[in-house]
Amino acid sequence: MSPDLEVLKKEAAIRAVSLIESGMHLGLGTGSTAKYAIEELGRKVAAGELSNLTCVATSQASDVLARSLGLDVGPLTPQAFDIAIDGADEIAPNLDLIKGLGGALVREKLVEVQAKRLIIIADHTKLVQTLGQKAPLPIEVLPFGVDSTLERLKGLGAVGELRRQSGELYITDNGNLIFDARFAGQDLAELERTLKGTLGVVETGLFLNMAERAFVAAPEGVREVVR
Numbered sequence: 001m002s003p004d005l006e007v008l009k010k011e012a013a014i015r016a017v018s019l020i021e022s023g024m025h026l027g028l029g030t031g032s033t034a035k036y037a038i039e040e041l042g043r044k045v046a047a048g049e050l051s052n053l054t055c056v057a058t059s060q061a062s063d064v065l066a067r068s069l070g071l072d073v074g075p076l077t078p079q080a081f082d083i084a085i086d087g088a089d090e091i092a093p094n095l096d097l098i099k100g101l102g103g104a105l106v107r108e109k110l111v112e113v114q115a116k117r118l119i120i121i122a123d124h125t126k127l128v129q130t131l132g133q134k135a136p137l138p139i140e141v142l143p144f145g146v147d148s149t150l151e152r153l154k155g156l157g158a159v160g161e162l163r164r165q166s167g168e169l170y171i172t173d174n175g176n177l178i179f180d181a182r183f184a185g186q187d188l189a190e191l192e193r194t195l196k197g198t199l200g201v202v203e204t205g206l207f208l209n210m211a212e213r214a215f216v217a218a219p220e221g222v223r224e225v226v227r
């Protein structure tokens with residue numbers, strides 16, 4: 001029987017954490033896979049295998065988890081991260097990513113753009129040939145004037161809906177909303193530029209040219225994909 005996805009996600013996380021050395025400044029991702037990496041970091045610090053780490057978390061949930069494990073978590077400053085470790089919703093062959101189904105795309109991008117090395121951890125179901133194949137593209141939008149923003153996005157060809165959780169509009173850590181969008185056959189770099197220039201859009205879940213490598217766990221083992 002093949003191992004279940006949770007086992008695979010944990011294996012990928014452990015491989016990524018093996019890159020971390022004492023004294024590093026780290027970006028902590030968000031989501032169920034990143035959680036395993038934070039737990040592994042906490043374990044290594046508690047065991048004395050790593051020391052003098054400083055971390056910045058990409059969500060309130062990761063912040064709370066990391067602190068509960070004794071990690072030194074602080075605010076985002078301009079200091080570059082030695083390594084950021086995070087999950088992804090889709091991973092293209094060139095390591096372009098869709099992120100944000102966990103709702104933390106803005107803080108993830110703010111942190112990970114400052115990372116010397118962005119390491120992605122995932123199970124094999126996240127690999128796609130083309131971004132958007134399975135997942136929608138999360139777009140964080142301001143609540144004020146959201147209907148106007150959605151009209152603008154639909155004018156660009158977006159089809160989608162505002163994210164809901166338990167029937168209520170999903171609110172991000174930044175107090176914003178998320179529009180989960182699908183776009184047909186667009187050049188991703190151009191799409192990113194267009195979306196970033198659209199009034200009311202805060203950030204998109206397109207992470208292009210950012211990841212250095214991915215540890216992708218499959219039943220046959222953990223594959224290392226390098227950009």
Ligand SMILES: O=C(CO)[C@H](O)[C@H](O)COP(=O)(O)O
Nearest residue numbers: 031032033087100102103104
């Ligand atoms: O982008 C993210 C959160 O905003 C997550 O990294 C992404 O959703 C993957 O999560 P998981 O590891 O739970 O599948």
